[in-house]
Amino acid sequence: MTTERPRPLVAGNWKMNGTRAATETFSAILEGYDAGLRSKVDLLVCPPATLIYLFAVAAVGTPVKVGGQDCHAATHGAHTGDISAAMLADVGASYVIVGHSERRTDHGETDEMVKAKARAAITAGLTPIVCVGETREERDAGRALAVVGAQLAGSMPEEAARAPVVVAYEPVWAIGTGLTPTVVDVAEMHGFIRQSLVDRFGAAGRNMRLLYGGSVKPGNARELLGVAEVDGALVGGASLVAEDFLAIARAYMA
């Protein structure tokens, strides 16, 4: 049994922000990802779909990865407005976020749908980032572990036993609010998620990267990313500012 930790990943989720002018921000991220950072942490940026190709071209020759924020479960067909995992791969994406709480809420995505999307991503050669997380009410009712456990059980595809999958724990109440759980709560949840993954996927579950997301900022990154079983961050607002995003990644510098 390996005790080696997965290499950390700091991923930016730009959500519905950014036009072509934001290529400047992305270029600053590419430039700031120096040898020191490269030796410690992987970087991923998930811009709106309209910018994926542009960013992927800009990132050629660098280790920075580009990803999508969602994909359809089908490979192609009559799904107006949707994008398949293969289409994301075609324009240079190597990751895709699935089951973000904003998709679950805004688009009524169920665990079953998220699982189908994750499976489609794997089939297309992408690494899915499967998001889970409880609401404030669920935490206050003492149900956080049960809710996240059920989301994991329903959203993680069986293929995770043999294909790379990332899990992101994002308490819904911490997203974009400036609020974060205590490090004790993060440690409890990540320990629980790790155990659930090991129970289901064995060694693959032990090596899966577990990201924390929800109001990660340069000022709290070192504390949050230092928690046991936290292998990186999924960053929203702070990833829109190159210097803040890089400062979060620098939490891994000694």
Ligand SMILES: O=C[C@H](O)COP(=O)(O)O
């Ligand atoms: O996917 C990212 C998260 O929803 C976190 O967003 P935030 O860093 O703006 O709180």
